[in-house]
Amino acid sequence: MIQSKLFERLVTKFSIKVNDLARYLEVSKATIYNYRNFDSFDQIPNDKQYKIFYLFGKENVNELSRLLDENDKNVLVKYSERIDSIFQDKEEKASHDTIAIETLQKRLNEATAQLDSCRNITAIAMKLEHLDDITKKVIIDKVSEITCEMNSLEIKNFLDYLQVYAVYSKNALRK
Known part of the structure; x- marks a missing residue:
């Protein structure tokens, strides 16, 4: 089974948008173009390989290669939906993280105000030291x-x- 330029062939077969792929893999578009030019899938960093395996629901290079032989028209739709779902999950997580950060910032501001109040009370109490x-x-x-x-x-x-x-x-x- 030929595995040369496997990444390029997968991207082409499934018409995956470079922008979407770059966002999913958390790399630049230039890096995606570099990956597409690699002769061997092994040249792609391991963490990115795992994300690609996850994207297609596969566990190794051989399973990815077999995808190229599939002629099912629904496969493209399936992986497009999977990409959209992954992005939606990431966006929801980012939204929750933003809310959590805002909540923590509010608590920090409240704690800072309480600390300032305690410092003022301490300063007043120090005047009664005698x-x-x-x-x-x-x-x-x-x-x-x-x-x-x-x-x-x-x-x-x-x-x-x-x-x-x-x-x-x-x-x-x-x-």
Whole structure:
């Protein structure tokens, strides 16, 4: 059985588009043209050979060679549908991968925001470093109790009040 230029003969017999084949094998069109000029199928890299075997549902070069002898008109349709199915599966997987990446990006952004919030809270807590743990807890609990049901305006007024108190207490200590 003649196996020279087997790849070229398969591409020609089944009228496989170079663009489709390049996309399926994940190589350039120029590489496909090089493969078509190879005298032996063995010159094609092994990973690409396996993809070609898979494409035609065959396991070795001899089975591929026998395809050239088939005269069934439905064979072309069968392999065209197989190529389309493989591409559709790849596109669906790519779509799912894109969605997964977007979801991960959203989670990363949320985690980054939480980390920034934790850093801010830590910076605030560091300002209370001079106090003992019980006093810190009482202050934090009291502030959270006061502000838990406040709206933005009420919180602003509370912070303004604290600012006035801070100025007053500094002035009182100076006297």
